Amino acid sequence: MQRYLLRRLIMLVPTLFFVLVAAFFLSKAVPGDQAESMMQLQGIRPESSNADSEYTRIYTELGLHLPTFYFSVLPDFYPDNVHAITDRIQREWTTDMLHQKVPSEYVEAFLESKNHFLQLAMMDTTQVWQKVVKIAKFENDIEILNSSLPMENEVDGDSLSVAYQQFALAVQDMKAQKRRWYFPAFRWHGTKNQFHQWIKKIALGDFGISIKDGRPVWTKMATALRWTILLAVLNLFFSMLIAVPVGLWAGHHIGSRFDKINKVVWMIIYAIPVFWLASLLIIYFTSDRYGAWMNIFPSPGLWYIPEGQSMWTTFSMYGSQLILPIICMVANDIALLSTMVRNNVAAEKSKLYVLMAYAKGLSQQQVLTKHILPNVLLPLITIAGSRLAAGLAGALIIEVIFNIPGMGRLMYDSIFAADWNVVFGILVVLSLLTILILLITDVLYAIADPRIKFQKS
Amino acid sequence: MAPFLANDKPIICLSNDHCLKAIIPYSPSSTDLKDGAALSPFEEQNIDSWRYRHLLGTDKIGRDVLAGMIHGTRISLLIGFLSVFFTFLLGTSSGMLAAYYKDEGIKVHGYQIILLAVTTFLGLFYLVYDAIFYGFNLWMFLWMVIMLFSINMFWVLAPPFRKKPGKYTLPIDAILMRIIELRKSFPGIFLLLAMVSIFVVPSVWNIIFIITLLGWTEFARHARAETFSVMETNYIKSAQILGISDFRILTRHILPVIMPTLAVLVCFGISGAILLESTLSFLGIGLPVEMVTWGKMMAEGRQMQHWWLVVFPGLAIFTIILSLNTVADYFQNRTQNG
Numbered sequence: 051m052q053r054y055l056l057r058r059l060i061m062l063v064p065t066l067f068f069v070l071v072a073a074f075f076l077s078k079a080v081p082g083d084q085a086e087s088m089m090q091l092q093g094i095r096p097e098s099s100n101a102d103s104e105y106t107r108i109y110t111e112l113g114l115h116l117p118t119f120y121f122s123v124l125p126d127f128y129p130d131n132v133h134a135i136t137d138r139i140q141r142e143w144t145t146d147m148l149h150q151k152v153p154s155e156y157v158e159a160f161l162e163s164k165n166h167f168l169q170l171a172m173m174d175t176t177q178v179w180q181k182v183v184k185i186a187k188f189e190n191d192i193e194i195l196n197s198s199l200p201m202e203n204e205v206d207g208d209s210l211s212v213a214y215q216q217f218a219l220a221v222q223d224m225k226a227q228k229r230r231w232y233f234p235a236f237r238w239h240g241t242k243n244q245f246h247q248w249i250k251k252i253a254l255g256d257f258g259i260s261i262k263d264g265r266p267v268w269t270k271m272a273t274a275l276r277w278t279i280l281l282a283v284l285n286l287f288f289s290m291l292i293a294v295p296v297g298l299w300a301g302h303h304i305g306s307r308f309d310k311i312n313k314v315v316w317m318i319i320y321a322i323p324v325f326w327l328a329s330l331l332i333i334y335f336t337s338d339r340y341g342a343w344m345n346i347f348p349s350p351g352l353w354y355i356p357e358g359q360s361m362w363t364t365f366s367m368y369g370s371q372l373i374l375p376i377i378c379m380v381a382n383d384i385a386l387l388s389t390m391v392r393n394n395v396a397a398e399k400s401k402l403y404v405l406m407a408y409a410k411g412l413s414q415q416q417v418l419t420k421h422i423l424p425n426v427l428l429p430l431i432t433i434a435g436s437r438l439a440a441g442l443a444g445a446l447i448i449e450v451i452f453n454i455p456g457m458g459r460l461m462y463d464s465i466f467a468a469d470w471n472v473v474f475g476i477l478v479v480l481s482l483l484t485i486l487i488l489l490i491t492d493v494l495y496a497i498a499d500p501r502i503k504f505q506k507s
Numbered sequence: 508m509a510p511f512l513a514n515d516k517p518i519i520c521l522s523n524d525h526c527l528k529a530i531i532p533y534s535p536s537s538t539d540l541k542d543g544a545a546l547s548p549f550e551e552q553n554i555d556s557w558r559y560r561h562l563l564g565t566d567k568i569g570r571d572v573l574a575g576m577i578h579g580t581r582i583s584l585l586i587g588f589l590s591v592f593f594t595f596l597l598g599t600s601s602g603m604l605a606a607y608y609k610d611e612g613i614k615v616h617g618y619q620i621i622l623l624a625v626t627t628f629l630g631l632f633y634l635v636y637d638a639i640f641y642g643f644n645l646w647m648f649l650w651m652v653i654m655l656f657s658i659n660m661f662w663v664l665a666p667p668f669r670k671k672p673g674k675y676t677l678p679i680d681a682i683l684m685r686i687i688e689l690r691k692s693f694p695g696i697f698l699l700l701a702m703v704s705i706f707v708v709p710s711v712w713n714i715i716f717i718i719t720l721l722g723w724t725e726f727a728r729h730a731r732a733e734t735f736s737v738m739e740t741n742y743i744k745s746a747q748i749l750g751i752s753d754f755r756i757l758t759r760h761i762l763p764v765i766m767p768t769l770a771v772l773v774c775f776g777i778s779g780a781i782l783l784e785s786t787l788s789f790l791g792i793g794l795p796v797e798m799v800t801w802g803k804m805m806a807e808g809r810q811m812q813h814w815w816l817v818v819f820p821g822l823a824i825f826t827i828i829l830s831l832n833t834v835a836d837y838f839q840n841r842t843q844n845g
Contacts, residue, residue, distance in 0.1 A: 068689050079705040123628075125636055149640055234632045317836065321829035323782055325789050325802075326821035329809040333817060443694035447786055451809070461697060462790060465704050477701050480694040488692065 054496055058489060069481045070252075074245055077474040078118060083138070085109040087261045087468070106136040113247050117239040120246070125232040127153035131239075147186065151229040160186070160220040167217040170210045185221055188228075192218045257475035262467045267475040270460065275479070277456035281448065282441035284372070285379040286434060292380070293387035298426070300388065301395025302418055309392070320385035324444070328378045328451045335374075347374050350452040375452045379444060383437060390433060394426045428499055435491025439484045509581045513574035532559055533571035535578040535799040544569040548815050564815040566807055575799040576820055582800050583827070586711060587781040590718040591773055593649070597719065598726020599769060603757055605683040605727070606734035613663055616673035622662045630655035645712040664753070683727060690724040699783065703793035714793055718780050729772055733765040767842040774835035778828040785824050 085108045089096070094104045109115060117131045128148060135141040140161060147157040164182060184190040195214070251258070257267035300309045331347075338345040348370055359367075398404065399422065407417045446458030453459065457476055464472040511518060515534040517526035533539070539561070541553050548564040563572040615623075634651050638644075662668065663677065699721060706713045737743060738761075746756050787793045788802030801820035808816025 064685065065689055065692055069692055072689075072693075073701075076701055076705060081705070081707045123632060151640060232636070234629065317832060318829065321778075321825055321832055323785065323821065323824050323828070325786060326805065326817070326824065329805060329817045330821070332809065333812055333814050337812070339812070439691075439694070443696045446696050446700075447790070450790060458697075461700060465700060465792060473701055473704070477693075477697055480697055481692055484694055485692045 051497070055493060058492060062485065062489065065485065066482075069485070070249060070478065071245070073474050073478050073481065074248055076477070077470055078244075080470050082468055082470070084470070085112055085114055086138070088112065091261055091264055102137070105138055109136050109138075113244055116247065117243045118245065119243055120239060120241070122237050122239065123234050124237065125151075125229075126235040127151070127229055127232060128235070129154040130237060133244075143186070147224075150188065151232065152224050153227055153229065156220070156224045156227050160217075160224050163213065163216040163220040167210075167213040170213050188225065192221050252478065257478075258471040260464075260469055260472050262464070262469045262472075267471050270472060271457070271475055271479055274455060274457045274460045274476075277449070277454050278442060278445050278458065281372075281375065281379065281445045281454070281456060282438055284376055285383060285441045285444075286438050288376060289380045289383035289387055289437070290430075290434065293384045294391055294427075294430070296384070297388040297391025298395060298418075298423070301392040301399070301426075304392075304396050304399070312392075313389070316385040316388055319381050320389075322381065324378055324382060325447050325451060327381060328374070328448065331374050331378065332451070350374065371452075375448045375454060378451075379441070379448055383441075387433065387437070391426060391430070394429060395422060398422050398425050428495070431495045431498060432491055435487055435494075439487045442480055442483060442487075509578045513571070513577045531562075531571065531574050531577065533561075533574040535570060535575040536797065537571070537574075538569040539565060539571065545811065545813060547813070563819050564813075566804065566813075566816055567811055570799070572804065572815060572819060575804055576801065576823055578799055579801045579804070579820065580823065582711060582794075582798065583781045583784055583824075586715055586718070586784045587777040587827075590715045590722065590780045591776040593715070593719040594722045594726050594776060595769070595773060598723040599730045601683055601723070602727035602730030603734045603761060603765075605680040606731040606738060607753065607757055607761070608677075608679055610678040610680045611676050613677040613679065614672035615663060615675050615677055616668075616671075617675065619662055619668055619673060620675060620677075623659055626655065626658050626662065630658070645716050648716070680731075683731065687724045687728050690721065695721065696783075696786070699787070700790075700792060703787065706793075709793050709795050711794065711798075714784060714787065718783060722776065722780070726769070726772060726776070730765065730769065733768050734761055737761050737764050767838050770838045771835045771842070774831045774838070778831040781824065781827055785820075 085105060086096075088108050089101070089105060092104075092108070094101060115131075115134050115136055117133065122131075129144075132141065132145055132148070135144060143161055144154075144157055147160065148154065152160075164186075168178065168182065178195070181190065181194050184194070185192055255268055257271070259266050260270055296312065300312045303309055332350060334340055335344055335346050336349045350371070404417060404421060407421050412420075442457075445454075445456055446461065448454065449456040449458035450462050457480060461473060461476050464470075464476070510529075512529055513531035513533060513535065514529040515532055515537045517528050520526040538544075544565060544567050546552060546561055546565045546569075548562060550564070552560055554560055561571050561573070563576070565571055566575070630651070634648070634655070637651075638648065641647075699717060702717045702720075703709075703713065743756065743760060746760055751760075784794075785800065785802035785805075788800040789806045791803065791806060794800060794803075801824055804816050804820045808814065808818075808820075
């Protein structure tokens with residue numbers, strides 16, 4: 051047993067690593083500037099005088115100036131680390147130019163002369179600015195600037211015309227040096243990188259803070275996680291409670307009228323989209339719009355229970371709130387599970403050991419409970435594990451519709467608020483939970499069925 | 508098809524007075540200003556003739572529900588069928604190859620491993636950076652993935668390389684199993700939402716791409732399991748002894764046998780993809796704002812408590828899924844009865 055467990059744990063390491071890598075790179079691919087939204091959260095206005103220095107401070111505090119990963123594979127004309135440029139506008143310009151395949155040293159020269167030039171050409175700035183942008187995108191030639199500059203007929207010593215000349219030269223260089231082909235260049239960055247810092251923080255339970263309200267992501271998730279786990283566990287419990295007996299009965303009386311009706315009913319229920327069922331139930335059964343007797347269930351989303359209530363009141367209030375969500379979640383799962391159990395029973399019934407048991411003179415009841423049932427229930431461990439994991443994900447739409455403050459609801463709200471720390475924190479936590487559940491089911495299954503641990507791979 | 512069924516402009520005009528109009532004289536985006544918004548199908552409607560009646564009512568800004576449903580069908584079916592098509596290609600081929608060669612089946616030389624590493628590395632590099640420099644394009648991306656895949660297959664499986672078996676084994680089965688396990692350890696819809704939200708401009712193609720990326724492992728798992736059981740049979744061994752090429756065995760001897768099982772999966776895959784699409788649009792994430800889909804109508808119906816906006820699009824999804832599942836059930840019974 052220990053060897054099996056050890057093997058499973060070792061196999062877990064690469065999976066864990068790649069899950070973290072995938073979540074991390076997804077979070078890096080998200081649009082928007084993390085430091086900027088952090089600045090907004092801290093109440094620093096972008097037009098205030100210290101905005102630039104504050105931006106640089108937050109940028110370095112968040113560790114965004116570090117390289118992204120342990121190594122990087124970048125086109126050869128890229129600089130070592132674009133993120134090291136702490137000035138926001140400078141960095142955006144640089145990445146824009148690099149995306150046009152201009153080598154980094156020419157970008158630098160261009161940006162320097164551009165800044166110098168724009169400082170001197172203060173008059174009519176927006177017009178000049180737009181033209182410079184167009185030049186930088188290679189949409190227009192440098193000549194379009196001539197008309198808007200008052201320096202044509204002035205002496206050569208004029209600083210503006212010198213700056214202009216330099217700028218024109220830089221643009222020319224950049225145009226000439228624009229790459230057509232590029233090659234990969236491998237660079238090693240060591241452990242001083244964003245991914246390493248991120249992992250180190252996550253290991254300590256620090257997922258950063260939420261951009262929306264400044265609370266730590268972990269506290270937000272911890273309260274939400276309780277609801278999601280509650281929903282997933284209740285879902286598993288009720289679906290098992292109904293599906294297993296129904297499946298056993300149908301499988302035992304295969305081909306009977308009960309079996310046939312049962313199959314059609316579950317097939318229809320399986321095809322009902324969860325959110326459709328939920329919406330219909332909410333529309334028809336939570337208000338008295340369609341007749342007073344239809345107002346059976348409380349309207350969704352009242353999760354506030356006053357302090358000091360007795361346990362029974364709290365329990366019954368939560369219970370009545372949870373009835374509809376659980377019905378919606380359970381319906382599909384019962385359909386799936388009962389069909390599985392039925393097919394398993396049917397498959398086991400035709401095996402030789404069942405015939406042997408009948409030949410020994412055992413009654414139908416004995417054969418079903420003592421011989422068929424254990425063989426049918428064993429695979430249910432794995433199925434239960436995967437249903438529990440699926441329930442964590444499936445709770446999302448239910449939570450959104452019924453306003454349950456769980457992980458799914460939090461994820462949904464955070465995506466719309468562009469609160470990426472929360473979004474990817476949830477992704478990581480739920481992935482880890484899923485891995486844990488699958489591991490536990492595997493181990494339980496190996497304990498219950500000794501054949502597994504002697505199998506190769 | 509959809510523009511011919513529901514369109515507020517005439518389809519063909521012979522002259523100014525003689526026009527052929529669509530059966531439903533509304534487009535999904537045209538608003539009916541006369542009637543006002545949110546008409547239930549049974550309500551009194553201010554219309555010229557019965558032909559202009561909103562058979563299934565209108566939504567909150569006066570768009571016809573039936574026209575929206577007809578156009579929504581197109582989006583749902585497009586996403587359902589195309590994503591399963593790609594999923595099928597990727598999943599089946601990888602699953603069959605993994606089960607056919609197992610971990611010991613491919614013996615390669617050192618130089619082949621180097622070739623493999625170099626092409627994979629370069630392929631992924633240019634895949635990523637071309638997308639950054641020229642913008643992401645699904646067809647370009649698919650084309651490059653197929654190229655990469657086939658070049659890699661060529662290095663490993665092309666006859667000149669296989670004349671003398673090499674020293675090293677390529678554990679493709681173990682690699683595939685790792686990938687499947689990795690996919691399984693993500694909670695599906697959460698990963699889907701996180702992936703959809705990284706695209707700045709929402710589009711149908713992004714959704715197809717993501718559903719393919721998340722769904723192919725399921726196909727690979729089943730194709731692998733099925734191929735494993737076929738590999739046990741004697742006729743495959745005889746075919747191998749007869750010297751029939753691996754490619755021919757895979758496509759002519761194994762694929763037809765596992766096809767019915769894969770057909771079941773295809774049906775379930777399509778209904779699953781349609782369900783995912785409508786879930787996404789129900790949540791209001793990932794599809795362009797101006798696009799009318801079933802899920803979006805239902806979301807609005809739920810918010811405003813308008814039953815006709817929930818019942819009819821939901822019925823459409825339900826019908827599609829039920830019919831696909833029935834077809835799947837038919838295939839399943841056929842495989843079980845031999």
